[in-house]
Amino acid sequence: xxxxxxxxxxxxxxxxxxxxxxxxxxxxxxxxxxxxxxxxxxxxxxxxxxxxxxxxxxxxxxxxxxxxxxxxxxxxxxxxxxxxxxxxxxxxxxxxxxxxxxxxxxxxxxxxxxxxxxxxxxxxxxxxxxxxxxxxxxxxxxxxxxxxxxxxxxxxxxxxxxxxxxxxxxxxxxxxxxxxxxxxxxxxxxxxxxxxxxxxxxxxxxxxxxxxxxxxxxxxxxxxxxxxxxxxxxxxxxxxxxxxxxxxxxxxxxxxxxxxxxxxxxxxxxxxxx
Amino acid sequence: xxxxxxxxxxxxxxxxxxxxxxxxxxxxxxxxxxxxxxxxxxxxxxxxxxxxxxxxxxxxxxxxxxxxxxxxxxxxxxxxxxxxxxxxxxxxxxxxxxxxxxxxxxxxxxxxxxxxxxxxxxxxxxxxxxxxxxxxxxxxxxxxxxxxxxxxxxxxxxxxxxxxxxxxxxxxxxxxxxxxxxxxxxxxxxxxxxxxxxxxxxxxxxxxxxxxxxxxxxxxxxxxxxxxxxxxxxxxxxxxxxxxxxxxxxxxxxxxxxxxxxxxxxxxxxxxxxxxxxxxxxxxxxxxxxxxxxxxxxxxxxxxxxxxxxxxxxxxxxxxxxxxxxxxxxxxxxxxxxxxxxxxxxxxxxxxxxxxxxxxxxxxxxxxxxxxxxxxxxxxxxxxxxxxxxxxxxxxxxxxxxxxxxxxxxxxxxxxxxxxxxxxxxxxxxxxxxxxxxxxxxxx
Numbered sequence: 001x002x003x004x005x006x007x008x009x010x011x012x013x014x015x016x017x018x019x020x021x022x023x024x025x026x027x028x029x030x031x032x033x034x035x036x037x038x039x040x041x042x043x044x045x046x047x048x049x050x051x052x053x054x055x056x057x058x059x060x061x062x063x064x065x066x067x068x069x070x071x072x073x074x075x076x077x078x079x080x081x082x083x084x085x086x087x088x089x090x091x092x093x094x095x096x097x098x099x100x101x102x103x104x105x106x107x108x109x110x111x112x113x114x115x116x117x118x119x120x121x122x123x124x125x126x127x128x129x130x131x132x133x134x135x136x137x138x139x140x141x142x143x144x145x146x147x148x149x150x151x152x153x154x155x156x157x158x159x160x161x162x163x164x165x166x167x168x169x170x171x172x173x174x175x176x177x178x179x180x181x182x183x184x185x186x187x188x189x190x191x192x193x194x195x196x197x198x199x200x201x202x203x204x205x206x207x208x209x210x211x212x213x214x215x216x217x218x219x220x221x222x223x224x225x226x227x228x229x230x231x232x233x234x235x236x237x238x239x240x241x242x243x244x245x246x247x248x249x250x251x252x253x254x255x256x257x258x259x260x261x262x263x264x265x266x267x268x269x270x271x272x273x274x
Numbered sequence: 275x276x277x278x279x280x281x282x283x284x285x286x287x288x289x290x291x292x293x294x295x296x297x298x299x300x301x302x303x304x305x306x307x308x309x310x311x312x313x314x315x316x317x318x319x320x321x322x323x324x325x326x327x328x329x330x331x332x333x334x335x336x337x338x339x340x341x342x343x344x345x346x347x348x349x350x351x352x353x354x355x356x357x358x359x360x361x362x363x364x365x366x367x368x369x370x371x372x373x374x375x376x377x378x379x380x381x382x383x384x385x386x387x388x389x390x391x392x393x394x395x396x397x398x399x400x401x402x403x404x405x406x407x408x409x410x411x412x413x414x415x416x417x418x419x420x421x422x423x424x425x426x427x428x429x430x431x432x433x434x435x436x437x438x439x440x441x442x443x444x445x446x447x448x449x450x451x452x453x454x455x456x457x458x459x460x461x462x463x464x465x466x467x468x469x470x471x472x473x474x475x476x477x478x479x480x481x482x483x484x485x486x487x488x489x490x491x492x493x494x495x496x497x498x499x500x501x502x503x504x505x506x507x508x509x510x511x512x513x514x515x516x517x518x519x520x521x522x523x524x525x526x527x528x529x530x531x532x533x534x535x536x537x538x539x540x541x542x543x544x545x546x547x548x549x550x551x552x553x554x555x556x557x558x559x560x561x562x563x564x565x566x567x568x569x570x571x572x573x574x575x576x577x578x579x580x581x582x583x584x585x586x587x588x589x590x591x592x593x594x595x596x597x598x599x600x601x602x603x604x605x606x607x608x609x610x611x612x613x614x615x616x617x618x619x620x621x622x623x624x625x626x627x628x629x630x631x632x633x634x635x636x637x638x639x640x641x642x643x644x645x646x647x648x649x650x651x652x653x654x655x656x657x658x659x660x661x662x663x664x665x666x667x668x669x670x671x672x673x674x675x676x677x678x679x680x681x682x683x684x685x686x687x688x689x690x691x692x693x694x695x696x697x698x699x700x701x702x703x704x705x706x707x708x709x710x711x712x713x714x715x716x717x718x
Contacts, residue, residue, distance in 0.1 A: 065477060066647070067567070104473045108538065135534030137473060140569035170544035177542050182572045223546055223629050224664055224677035225583050226692065228571045 019060070026058050027071040034078035039086035042079075046090040049075070050097045055106075064105055073109045080113040088117055095127035104138075107131065111141045115148040125153055132157075134166045140174070147179035147189065155192040162196060162205070172205055176212045177221050182228050184213050185236035190243045197250060207261065210251045213244065215264030233272045241272045309336065310396075310441055310449035311381040311612070315605050315700045316356045317344050318380045319684045325606055325615035327383075336383035339423060343697050346652045348485035350492050355699060356380075356424075359604075359706035360498035361409060361437065363429030363457040370412040374428035375453065377439060387443075391422040397442045398425040403600070405435020407455035429455040436600070452600050454706055456498040459715045461662065463487070463560040464504040464525045466513060466553055468536040475536060476564040478648040480516035480526045483564070486648075489655020490662065493689060493699055497706035499715065501662065504559050513554035529553055536565045539641065541583055547631035550641050551585040557636035558718050560665050562658060568643045582642035582661045589628035590667025592711040595680075596704060597622045604703040607683045623704045624680045625667045638665050638714060656689065656699070663690050666712040668705055 033045035048054045049072070059070050079087045094100045094110055101107045111131055114124050128145060131138040146158040158179075162172055183189045193213065197206055211217070218227050236244065248265045251257065257265075313324065318340045321327075330336070340356060351372040361375040377398070382389055389396060398420040400409050410417035412426035420426065427439070434456050441449040465483050469475040478486075491500050503525025507515070513527040534540075535550045555561035570579045590596075598604050601611035603618040611618030631637055640661040646653045670692040673682030678692075685691050687698045690705070701709075709715060 065474070067474070067644075104533075104537070135532035137470065137533030137537035139534060140538050140540040144570075168543075171540060173545065174540040174543035178540075178569070178571055219676050221545060222542065223583070223585070224626060224670055225541075225546075225580055226573045226578065226677075227542070228573060 019057075023058060023060070023071065026054065027075070030058070030071075030075045031078055034075050034082065034087065036082075037084040037086070039084075042084070042086040042090045045075070045079075046093060049090075049094060050099050052099050052102075055099070055103075064103055067105045070105055070109075072106055076106075076109050076113045080116045091117065092121055092123050095123050108138065108141055111138060111145050112148075115145040115154075118149070119151045119153055120149060125157060128154070128157060129160075132161055134168075134171075139167070139171070140178075143175045143179050147183045150183065150186055150188050152188060155188055159192055159196055159199075162201065169202065169205060173208055176205070176208050178228050180209065181212050181216070181230050183231075185231045185233065185240055187237065187240045187243065190240055190247065194243065194247055194250070197247065197254075203255070206251075206255055207257065210247075210255060210257065210261060210265070213247060214251075214268040215261050233268065236272070244272060245269060307383070308387070308443055308446075308448060309381070309383040310379050310443060312357060312377060312439070312441060312449045312451040313340075313380040313606065314357050314359070314451055314602070314702060315684050315687050316340065316358075316380075317342070317687060317697070317699060319687050323684055323687075325608065325610040325612040328614055330383060334384045334386070336381055337385035337387075337389075338381050339389075340378060340380045344699060346489045346492050346655060346699075348488040348651050350489065352492055352495050353426075354492050355496050357451065358496035359454060359701060359703040360496065361427055361429050361453045361455045362495070362498055363407075363431070363434070363455065370426060370428055374412050374426040376424060376426055377451065377453075378424040379441065379449070389423050391424055393422045395444050396422050397445075398427075399440050399442070400427065400437045401440065403436040403438050403452065405455075406433045407431075407435035407437060408433060409437055409455055429457070432457075450602070452602065452703060454498070454703065456706075456710070458495075458498055458500050459710065460500050460502045461494075461560060461714055462504045462525075462558075463501045463562055463662075464527065464554065464556065466527045466529050466561070466563045467516075468529050468531045468550060468553065468563055468565050470533045470536050470566065471530050473533050473537065474566055476566050476644045476648075478564050478644065478654075480523050480528075481518050482648040482651070482654075483526050484518075484523070485651035486654035486658055489651045490658040491655075493655060493659040493701070494662070497701045497709055499709065501560070501658075504556060506556060506559075508556060509554060511553040527554055537567050539565050539568045539643075541568050541580065541585075541641070542571070544631075546583070546585050546629075547637075548585060548641070551583075551639035552631070552634075552637050555634075555637055555639055557634070558638060558714065560662055560714060561637070561639045562661070563639070563641045564644070565641050566644050568641070579643075581645045582640060582657050584640045584661045584664035586630045586637040586639040587626070587628065587665040587667065588630060588636070588638065588713045590625045590708055590712050591716065592625060592667070592708050594627070595622050595624045596708045596711075598704045598707060600703070604705075605681070605683055605688070605700070607681060621681060621704055623708065624669055624678070625708060626664065626669050626677070636718065640665065659701075660689055663701070663705070663709075666709040666714060668708065 033041040128142050132142040146154045216230050353376050356376050356378045358375050408431040409427050410430050411420040413420040436454050439451050467476050487501050505524045513529045516523045516526045539550050551563050570577045597620050599620040601618040603610045604621050607621050609616035668690050669679040670677050671688040671690040672678035687700050689698050691698045
């Protein structure tokens with residue numbers, strides 16, 4: 001841009017350029033703070049992320065309306081990737097911050113990023129619980145985060161939600177065919193599945209769970225859309241394979257299955273060499 | 275290819291020796307040869323994805339007439355897209371200039387010919403291949419022929435069928451293409467914008483919906499279809515009518531819904547038969563619901579968030595598949611019948627089985643999330659046309675994989691390519707043959 005053009009530019013346009021420059025500068029600074037192992041920097045960043053002024057100047061109203069590539073998302077992602085305990089712990093107070101949670105786009109990302117916390121502290125479990133209410137617009141993200149986290153407390157919350165009659169069976173079917181499906185080789189999740197099957201899950205959902213574990217039907221479940229794909233049984237560890245077999249036998253003995261479902265289970269047992 | 279076959283096939287081949295009697299591949303002894311192509315896929319694929327061309331003498335090049343991306347908007351001419359599968363029968367009073375089908379040479383050799391519009395060396399003509407349709411060129415020659423690189427043509431009368439368009443250069447037949455002649459079919463649609471009772475909602479306004487539909491209609495015109503807004507004012511699920519400049523917009527509504535019905539919508543719930551897509555629907559009317567966002571899934575190791583999904587559609591009455599054995603082949607699927615490629619074979623396209631919730635009956639439903647600026651009518655129109663394509667029974671274009679149509683060519687240029695935010699705009703001949711057999715087009 002020439003100086004002449006700059007001089008003749010309307011003030012509001014200059015203001016936009018300045019604001020954009022300031023946003024980039026704030027972002028660069030926040031990313032710097034999110035990286036590294038310095039707890040003091042992480043404390044500073046946490047303080048900024050709880051400041052309405054900083055957040056407003058980091059992403060604009062238009063950015064939130066678009067809700068794609070928000071700078072604050074990348075800052076949260078950076079914290080989540082950081083191996084330093086102080087970086088991960090900086091996520092926890094945000095789950096209680098009214099200012100931070102004011103924008104649903106920030107809340108959504110925080111739900112997802114908190115999946116890296118092993119084990120999730122009580123505040124995070126409460127945050128997930130609060131953001132897993134019927135038709136609240138957050139629930140699918142929270143269910144995914146619980147599966148991704150995969151710790152015992154997170155999976156207990158998943159079980160609690162599966163048993164909660166306030167969530168319809170139709171939604172629970174979606175949770176099974178997404179979250180449970182993609183983690184079906186994970187031992188903690190399989191233990192959770194075993195408990196659900198023997199612990200009063202309605203018969204329709206029990207059968208759906210067995211399908212997810214042993215009898216995957218992409219087109220029937222997802223139509224023409226590229227749906228989630230299950231992991232290869234061959235990649236499951238020995239303990240997980242043993243538990244899969246146990247679940248298979250339980251299903252064959254205890255559930256009223258169709259011939260196709262039985263065949264699906266038998267096929268899986270062969271695949272995993274049992 | 276044997277000489278006798280070559281002589282016969284030369285009548286509809288896009289390669290010929292202008293002074294010779296055969297279409298044999300060129301040799302150094304016959305250096306002056308000409309080639310015209312009317313590729314039925316638009317935008318035109320890259321040379322690598324087209325039938326093989328003869329090897330030309332070194333130093334002389336061909337000329338790609340139609341290259342580069344095409345972007346549409348609400349002001350685009352209805353006949354913006356070249357070489358459509360359907361030549362529409364125009365009603366009296368419709369302007370042929372922007373309603374007739376536009377055909378164009380897509381490539382010629384050598385580039386020294388410098389062909390142009392209204393070039394008297396190029397003469398287009400038509401002949402009936404099937405049925406008894408009547409067509410008319412928009413040209414000063416009385417409608418039986420047109421001159422130059424491009425030709426405008428439309429159907430007249432009431433009969434439908436298939437025609438072959440021939441293109442001669444200085445009297446020699448150098449290129450041909452096929453098209454169906456049809457009266458336009460109207461598909462009723464209603465659109466609902468699902469606003470959240472709290473938090474953010476889809477950004478699209480009712481006026482922008484009209485722009486999106488306008489672009490979808492430019493795309494659908496290639497196969498003789500038009501989306502028309504439902505004029506039935508019946509409303510359910512708390513839907514409210516919308517207005518533009520004080521006037522009610524037929525067929526476009528807003529509904530206030532719980533956040534979970536418009537944000538991070540779990541499209542895998544209820545086996546995909548989600549409430550969000552069917553709200554305020556009417557039986558057998560394509561219901562297009564705008565939501566704010568949809569949940570992500572993990573697909574092949576990557577996070578993926580569909581832009582839109584057709585959740586409910588009836589079976590196409592053509593059955594599980596449809597075939598076409600015409601020459602040149604649909605979309606120039608190999609072998610295309612375009613010399614020196616081998617004679618066209620039979621192309622089989624798989625169709626999607628019915629996928630409809632048991633109750634209520636006859637739902638035809640689509641949801642689309644707020645994936646891009648609502649002012650980008652080009653992007654929205656492409657997505658709408660893709661999803662309505664599913665509603666009509668079309669599968670994703672592709673050879674392999676669940677839900678593919680088995681045709682495979684071209685992939686990215688076809689509107690039914692699985693990744694719908696790509697640039698493809700084309701619906702081809704076999705797709706045009708299929709969609710007309712959908713109950714949505716024919717009526718229940």
